[in-house]
Amino acid sequence: MVLGQIADGVGRGIGAVTDTLTSPFVDPTIRLGVTGLSRAGKTVFITALIANLMDRGRMPGLSAAARGSIRTAFLQPQPDDTLPRFEYESHLAALTGPTPHWPDSTRSISELRLSLRVQPQGMLGALSGIRTVHLDIVDYPGEWLLDLALLDTDYAAWSVEALRRAKERPAAAEYLALIEGTDATAALEEPTARRLADAYTAYLQAARAAGFSDCTPGRFLLPGDLAGSPVLTFAPLPKSGSPRGSLAREMARRFEAYKREVVKPFFRDHFSRIDRQVVLVDVLGAIHAGPAALEDLRRTMADILSAFRPGRNAWLTSLLLGKRVEKILFAATKADHLHHAQHGQLTAIAEALLREARDKADFAGAKTKAMALAALRATTEETRAHNGHQIDVVRGTLLDSGKQAAFYPGDLPDDPARLLAPARDGAQGWLDADYQVMRFAPAPVSLKPGEGPPHIRLDQAAEFLIGDRL
């Protein structure tokens, strides 16, 4: 029986090589995308997730960890040779070293492979023995997802929209003044193009720092090795005639080049391969920045999530060939700024933001969930007497002064509409309350063997994202 022999041979072969080789035949791989706008908490999330998957003492909410079926977890060389490696060791050393500090901002895409040795459950599991599941984690800026919308537009339409947004933001004054004095129909001069692109980038950076979310094109904030290249040397101009060789005509050409050479390759090479996705969002930061920032976040998150909607873009749909992301977790980060008594309210706001995106069109059966978490818990909780009543506060070390402080960020409403509605209506400030954010330094930790760094609900996030595959 030739067939039987081959089958047997394959079976033995697998038994012999699983320990050393990565075979797609036996080792399932989960490709987990982690995204969010800049400073949303991506690097801290990935670092803490890996550390807590390697040492699972604080992961009771991950059922495979709780029942002991994850035997070991170890880092391996990643499968993609051309992607930068996520610098896990240095980020972890920053967070948990003798003088804990937050890791530096990361400006590009990176990847890491964590392999888990898992004992499957049930009869079948006992028979099949321990298997390896590879978790390929890909960290990429959420700003890059926003660029998907550019594929549906041309330079003229994009300019109108970008300038409309700019006019609503104080940080754009200088750029708007610059284009006032620029003749878009004049012959292209590279220094002019450069000046415009630099001024536009400076505005985007200032807008981001002021709490605005939609600061596209994505590569302007995060240029990586494209900095200074012609694909990034364009900026929006008011509508005008654009004769051959003019500034406006060349800007339009570069805009198309940006779509072709920058946006499409990202979606083709990286986005299209993702199985599970987590979108991190600094909801508290936006609330603190005020109604305009929250409204901007709401719109931006709807745009970011729309990238996961099948049919959203014809080119992307044909690229995906029916493949879709199976699970999307939408997580409000830095929940350790709040006492747990207020976590429900934070989750409700995240849910409201997700629901709105989902209502427009569902994600074709992809499972979605919203939650509030802290990848690295930097505070402890306390209840204090204040003006005759008790308030729930968090305590931590302030990043700026290094002093200990107890902190109450303000009352989050039970009904998210109490924040989202005035934000949508263009309110100038919050009526009922003032929301504060303090920046805490990571707390020094002394970890017991088998324990990862402290977190809030990272185990539940992992259970949702990968629990079914372990």
Ligand SMILES: Nc1nc2c(ncn2[C@@H]2O[C@H](COP(=O)(O)OP(=O)(O)OP(=O)(O)O)[C@@H](O)[C@H]2O)c(=O)[nH]1
């Ligand atoms: N208290 C607290 N702060 C956090 C947590 N996660 C992130 N932060 C804060 O948010 C900042 C940004 O976190 P990162 O993980 O670097 O965010 P990122 O999304 O990777 O940012 P970029 O690389 O700049 O895009 C950190 O420097 C911390 O100040 C958390 O779990 N708790």
Ligand SMILES: [Mg+2]
């Ligand atoms: Mg980062």
